Amino acid sequence: MDFGTTLAAFGITICIMAFAWRASRRVAPGRRSKGKESMYACGEKLGIADSNVPVESFYASIANAARADRLRDAHNGSLSRYLTWVFAGMVAVMAFLLLLG
Amino acid sequence: MDSFYGLMTLLITAFVIPVVSLKTEKLAPYIAVASSFVAFILSTTTAFTVFREGIQVQQMEGWPAPFGITLAVDHLSIIPILLVSAVGFLVILFSFRFISRRKTEYYSITLLLLGSLMGVLHTGDMFNLFVFLEISAITSYILVAFKKEKESIEASIKYLIINSISTSMILLGIALLYGALGTLNMADLALEMSAISDTFMPISMGLILSGLAIKSGFVPFHTWLPDAHPAAPSPISAILSGLVISVGMYAIIRVSSTVYSSYAVVFNMLIVLGVISMTVGALMALMQHDLKRMLAYSSISQMGYIGMAVGMATPLGLAGGIFHLINQAIIKSLLFLCSGVIIHKAGTHDMRKMGAKFSSFTAGVFLIGVLSLAGLPFFNGFSSKLLIYIASFNAFPLLTVIAVVTSAITAAYGIKAFVLIFMRNTGKSSITGMPLTMQIPLAILAMLCILLGIIPGIGESLAGFAVSNLNNMPYIRAVLGG
Numbered sequence: 001m002d003f004g005t006t007l008a009a010f011g012i013t014i015c016i017m018a019f020a021w022r023a024s025r026r027v028a029p030g031r032r033s034k035g036k037e038s039m040y041a042c043g044e045k046l047g048i049a050d051s052n053v054p055v056e057s058f059y060a061s062i063a064n065a066a067r068a069d070r071l072r073d074a075h076n077g078s079l080s081r082y083l084t085w086v087f088a089g090m091v092a093v094m095a096f097l098l099l100l101g
Numbered sequence: 102m103d104s105f106y107g108l109m110t111l112l113i114t115a116f117v118i119p120v121v122s123l124k125t126e127k128l129a130p131y132i133a134v135a136s137s138f139v140a141f142i143l144s145t146t147t148a149f150t151v152f153r154e155g156i157q158v159q160q161m162e163g164w165p166a167p168f169g170i171t172l173a174v175d176h177l178s179i180i181p182i183l184l185v186s187a188v189g190f191l192v193i194l195f196s197f198r199f200i201s202r203r204k205t206e207y208y209s210i211t212l213l214l215l216g217s218l219m220g221v222l223h224t225g226d227m228f229n230l231f232v233f234l235e236i237s238a239i240t241s242y243i244l245v246a247f248k249k250e251k252e253s254i255e256a257s258i259k260y261l262i263i264n265s266i267s268t269s270m271i272l273l274g275i276a277l278l279y280g281a282l283g284t285l286n287m288a289d290l291a292l293e294m295s296a297i298s299d300t301f302m303p304i305s306m307g308l309i310l311s312g313l314a315i316k317s318g319f320v321p322f323h324t325w326l327p328d329a330h331p332a333a334p335s336p337i338s339a340i341l342s343g344l345v346i347s348v349g350m351y352a353i354i355r356v357s358s359t360v361y362s363s364y365a366v367v368f369n370m371l372i373v374l375g376v377i378s379m380t381v382g383a384l385m386a387l388m389q390h391d392l393k394r395m396l397a398y399s400s401i402s403q404m405g406y407i408g409m410a411v412g413m414a415t416p417l418g419l420a421g422g423i424f425h426l427i428n429q430a431i432i433k434s435l436l437f438l439c440s441g442v443i444i445h446k447a448g449t450h451d452m453r454k455m456g457a458k459f460s461s462f463t464a465g466v467f468l469i470g471v472l473s474l475a476g477l478p479f480f481n482g483f484s485s486k487l488l489i490y491i492a493s494f495n496a497f498p499l500l501t502v503i504a505v506v507t508s509a510i511t512a513a514y515g516i517k518a519f520v521l522i523f524m525r526n527t528g529k530s531s532i533t534g535m536p537l538t539m540q541i542p543l544a545i546l547a548m549l550c551i552l553l554g555i556i557p558g559i560g561e562s563l564a565g566f567a568v569s570n571l572n573n574m575p576y577i578r579a580v581l582g583g
Contacts, residue, residue, distance in 0.1 A: 006556050059387055059513045068384040075327065075385065079259055082324035086266055089314070089321040093370060094307040100366045 102157045104147035104182055105172055107140035108223055111189075111216035115209050122205035130197050133208035137190040137215065144186035144219075151179045152566070156579035158225070166580050167286035171225030173580055176570040177358070177423075178222045180563055181351045184427060185222065185344050188434050189215040191542035192343075195438050196336045198536040199445075207247065207334075214240040214340065218348045225580055227275045227285045227360070230352060234271065234316065238264045241345060244337045245329045256325075256332035263325040267315035274308030277301050278360075288580035290360045291573050306361050310370070313356065316349030319408060320378040323401045327385070330400065331393030331450065335441025338393060342400040343434035347426050350407055354422075357411075359573045371412030376503055379405030383510040391450045392440050392522070395514060396433065399474065402507065403429040409504070410489040413496045416568055421488030424564035428473070428481045428553065435546035436470040439463065442535060442543075443522060452521040462540065464523045466547040471519050473550040475512035481550045484557035488564075 063069065074081070114136035118129050151157055151174055161170040174182065193211065200207050217240060220233035242264075246257035279285055281301050282293040294302070315322040326346070330338050357367045382402030389395035407429065410422030442463055447455040473480035486508060493500040553560045570576070 006559065010552060010556065059517050062510060062513060063384065063388050066384050068388055071381060071384055072388050075324070077328065079262065082259070082263065083266070085321040085324055086263060086315065090270065090307070090311040093311045093314070093374075094304065096370050096373070097303040097307045097310075097364075097366055100369065 102147055102159045102172065102174060103143040103150070104140075104174060104179075104186075104219070105159060105223060107143035107147075107186060108216055108219040110136050110139050110143070111212050111219060115212040115216060118209040118212070119205055126204050129204045129208045130193075130200075133193050133212055134190075134197060136212060137186070137193045140215070140219070141186040141190045144182050147174055148179050148183050151176065156570075156576060158579050165582070166225070167284045167289035170229060171286055171288075171580055172223045173225040173288075173576070174223060175576055175579070177355065177567050178351070180423060180427065180567045181348060182219065182222045184430050185215060185218045185348065188343055188430055188546075189218075189340065191545060192336045192339050192434065192438070195339075195441075195539050195542040196334075197538040199336060199441060199539060200334065203247070207244075210240050210243050211337065211340070214244065214345075218344055221348050221352060225287055227278065227287060227290065227356075230287075230355075231268075231271055231275055234349075234352065235268060237345060237348070238268065238316075241329070241341060245333045245341075247334055247337065248332070250332075252328075253332040256328040260325045260329040263315060263322075267312040267322075270308045270312035270315075274305040274312065277305035277308070281305070286580070287355070287359050288573075288577040291362060291577055292581070294360060295363050302361075303364070303366075306364060306367060309356060310353065310367065313349055313353045314374060316346065317353060317408075318346045318349070318378070318401050318404050319374040320381045320401060320405070323378065323382070326401060327394055327397045330397035330437075331391060335393070335437055335444065338396075338440070339434040339437035342397065342437055343430040346400060346404055347430050350404060350411075350426060353408075354411055358571050359576060362573050365414070368412045368414040371408045372497075372500070373412075375405045375408030375410070375412055376500065377405070378402065378408060379507045380503065381405075383507045383514070387510055387514045387517075389514075390453055392444065392452050392455075392518060393437070393450055395452075395518060396436050396440060399511065399514070400429070400433055402511065403433070403474075406486065406489055406504065406507075409500060410492060413492050415492055415496065416565075417488060418492035418496065419568040419571060420561065420564040421485055421492050422564075423567045424488055424560045425482075425485035427560060427563065428485045428550075431546055431549050431553070432470055432473045432482060435466060435543065435550065436474065438539075438543055438546070439467045439470060442539065443467070447522075452518055455522045459523060460535065462535065462543075464519075466543045467523070468519055469547040469550050471515035473554065475515045476508045477512070479551070479554045481553035481557075481560065484554055484560055485564075487557075488561070 114132060118132055121128050156173060156175040159172045160166060214237055217233045217236035221230060224230050224233060242257050242261045245260055246254050282290060284290055284293060318326040330341050333341060361367050379402050382398050382405055386395045386398035386402060389398060407422045407425050410418045410425060444450055449455060473482040476482040476486040490501050490504060493504060
């Protein structure tokens with residue numbers, strides 16, 4: 001299948017989907033109801049704030065497991081430290097190429 | 102070679118804009134949009150020519166290689182050329198209403214940056230590669246410091262100092278090459294290289310590749326990137342993260358596969374740098390609260406994927422790497438442009454403080470970008486990462502495990518960003534509305550994420566085409582003749 005055909009197929013698919021969606025809205029127009037919007041969680045009524053995951057700390061466990069705090073401390077914005085990294089990297093690359101090349 | 106005229110259009114327009122702006126600054130955005138669009142059209146016609154007829158070579162002023170300056174567009178370079186011209190056009194279109202002051206300076210230097218990137222992709226000799234990389238670096242310093250704030254100036258100076266080391270390394274490496282082989286033409290170097298065994302060669306290779314690793318943001322050469330990319334205006338961050346580091350990666354692939362093709366150890370080194378960059382970048386991104394800084398670390402991580410894939414030096418690995426290069430440019434441009442809208446409206450970089458209600462369009466395109474970055478099925482990131490997983494599993498299964506775990510971390514920081522920005526209603530004002538010139542580039546980039554995800558054959562064909570000619574003999578024959 002060439003590029004033009006796939007693009008045409010993609011366009012036709014979108015048109016069919018748009019038509020189907022439009023037709024469905026005519027047959028069964030969406031109606032808001034209290035039941036649809038109410039929160040249900042294991043039989044308890046929870047506010048949105050209570051049911052949200054605390055995202056600021058949720059992923060911290062991954063960072064803790066990887067001891068990424070040390071990595072963060074190393075990225076402290078100090079130019080002299082950064083230049084040392086670049087120099088160390090260059091020495092490592094040279095050693096790698098000279099020893100294994 | 103039409104794309105060469107595209108390159109020239111960008112470079113010439115960069116100097117025309119300040120002259121025209123002496124009269125009125127209002128024309129600058131129009132000229133820039135027109136110029137980048139012309140470059141995109143000319144690049145597209147060149148792409149069709151390369152697909153149909155193969156490598157296109159132009160010898161400047163009729164001087165034959167290796168004596169004159171050679172421009173060559175082959176299977177490998179045409180894909181990044183298309184990418185630079187297309188994303189460049191979209192970013193300039195986005196800037197149309199986004200940049201409201203110092204337009205002359207902004208558009209002139211941005212066009213110069215895009216022109217220099219196109220130059221890197223066209224050149225057939227090492228010295229012009231260096232010159233164009235330098236122009237791109239100098240223009241980037243200016244654009245990083247564009248806001249003239251404390252952070253942006255500090256980031257620009259750091260970028261300048263660290264990139265000066267990169268420049269020195271590359272220039273020294275090229276000098277060693279020239280001293281040993283007496284030529285700078287890449288095709289000629291490739292021929293000469295296979296004939297000699299010199300102890301200087303690994304040193305020149307190490308210098309050039311370390312310099313290019315700084316430009317591509319590989320760990321531990323990456324330290325300039327998380328400061329510089331967030332400090333620039335968001336459209337420029339999109340170019341820096343989407344195109345500039347990708348062109349650095351192209352230069353690594355070009356030099357490794359053409360000039361140093363006889364040194365397999367280069368590719369092993371790329372695997373090591375790739376794996377370190379992939380994991381360190383992802384972990385650092387996970388710990389960020391600054392949206393743009395998170396995306397900058399994410400770019401380091403994605404370059405790691407590309408480096409690892411290319412380092413495998415198998416057709417599947419290389420195709421996966423090139424495909425991910427395309428996807429990373431699209432995704433990162435989308436996310437950085439989106440971040441521009443978000444930060445402009447929210448008034449802060451800190452995701453924890455962004456509680457305002459954004460438009461569903463902004464949320465939708467950001468979600469598409471995040472899901473693509475995480476590599477979820479039906480998005481472009483999945484298609485290229487799948488190729489990388491398969492290639493790495495065939496070579497070293499442990500690398501696949503590391504890549505999959507890193508992808509999970511990518512999903513974690515992506516979802517964290519989306520939830521923090523869009524799913525917390527802190528009762529701040531509702532923010533809607535965006536000019537059409539900003540919506541169109543975002544919509545096109547988001548559509549590309551989905552298109553390349555549900556029809557991965559398009560990207561796979563392009564990447565397959567790019568690596569179909571990595572044996573450097575056709576390139577050498579096309580450039581040197583015979």
